[in-house]
Amino acid sequence: MKQILVISGKGGTGKTTLVAGFASLAQNAIMADCDVDAPDLHIILKPEILEEIPFYALKIPVKDESKCIECGKCREVCRFNAIDENFKINELKCEGCAACAFVCPANAIEMIDREAGKIYISKTRFGPFIHAQLNIGEEASGKLVTEVKRKAKELAESKNKGLVLIDGSPGIGCPVIASLSGVDLAVIVTEPTVSGIHDLERILGVTKHFGIKTVVCVNKFDINEKKTSEIENFCNENEINLIGKIPYDSSATKAMIELKTVIEFSSSQVGEEVKKIWLKVLEIL
Numbered sequence: 043m044k045q046i047l048v049i050s051g052k053g054g055t056g057k058t059t060l061v062a063g064f065a066s067l068a069q070n071a072i073m074a075d076c077d078v079d080a081p082d083l084h085i086i087l088k089p090e091i092l093e094e095i096p097f098y099a100l101k102i103p104v105k106d107e108s109k110c111i112e113c114g115k116c117r118e119v120c121r122f123n124a125i126d127e128n129f130k131i132n133e134l135k136c137e138g139c140a141a142c143a144f145v146c147p148a149n150a151i152e153m154i155d156r157e158a159g160k161i162y163i164s165k166t167r168f169g170p171f172i173h174a175q176l177n178i179g180e181e182a183s184g185k186l187v188t189e190v191k192r193k194a195k196e197l198a199e200s201k202n203k204g205l206v207l208i209d210g211s212p213g214i215g216c217p218v219i220a221s222l223s224g225v226d227l228a229v230i231v232t233e234p235t236v237s238g239i240h241d242l243e244r245i246l247g248v249t250k251h252f253g254i255k256t257v258v259c260v261n262k263f264d265i266n267e268k269k270t271s272e273i274e275n276f277c278n279e280n281e282i283n284l285i286g287k288i289p290y291d292s293s294a295t296k297a298m299i300e301l302k303t304v305i306e307f308s309s310s311q312v313g314e315e316v317k318k319i320w321l322k323v324l325e326i327l
């Protein structure tokens with residue numbers, strides 16, 4: 043079983059358009075949305091949720107008031123000022139370190155699981171889809187990405203699927219690093235702007251660090267052909283395979299509005315280029 047991850051240096055580069063296009067071209071694949079902070083692949087894939095799994099991140103302390111002898115030891119030990127003068131625990135400040143439970147002489151504090159979001163196993167017109175949603179204010183996105191990938195891999199093995207196609211997070215933070223683990227190929231989507239090139243260099247640094255085979259494609263290459271040439275030169279100099287250049291075409295937006303992939307939408311240059319890129323991805327894989 044192989045895993046392909048599509049990432050970008052920042053949001054809005056057309057990453058989801060490419061992943062959704064790949065989803066409609068892939069045979070025997072499981073799709074996974076690891077962009078858990080701002081998931082949007084579900085908008086095009088229109089999943090029917092089959093199973094909902096709670097996701098637990100940190101444990102939080104819960105106090106049994108009837109046991110508390112108001113000694114104040116928990117407040118003294120808490121380094122995050124999460125316990126007030128009345129020894130009430132403020133969940134929003136709590137970091138789940140469990141020191142308060144450890145020092146409480148009355149065993150009044152118990153650490154319990156806190157639900158931080160949900161993982162969904164769904165079916166779509168292109169096959170099974172694993173996606174997730176973090177609760178507002180939760181920060182455990184790296185851990186959730188790892189869980190989504192683990193579920194996708196588990197499902198791929200149980201359903202005898204040969205491929206997991208992953209929509210990654212933009213940027214170079216913790217969720218991206220979590221999504222890179224164990225993938226066979228990273229496809230970076232970039233665009234021909236000053237920040238696009240800068241972001242590309244940064245994210246290539248990350249994939250190189252983790253020794254992940256990486257290819258690049260440029261979206262909307264014709265909005266700035268000079269910058270596109272700079273990207274091509276950069277890729278040549280660094281022996282990075284630039285596998286495709288997608289033109290700017292309103293069909294990508296129109297397809298999105300109709301909740302279709304660019305492949306399903308009436309034939310367009312974008313769709314044709316995505317098909318070519320997909321064939322190259324399969325070849326490289």
Ligand code: SF4
Pocket residue numbers: 102103119120121122123124125131135136137138139140141142143
């Ligand atoms: S678990 Fe740690 S951070 Fe949370 S209230 Fe207890 S001591 Fe403070």
Ligand code: SF4
Pocket residue numbers: 105109110111112113114115116117129145146147148149150151
């Ligand atoms: S350490 Fe335990 S007994 Fe003491 S104030 Fe905190 S909860 Fe109450």
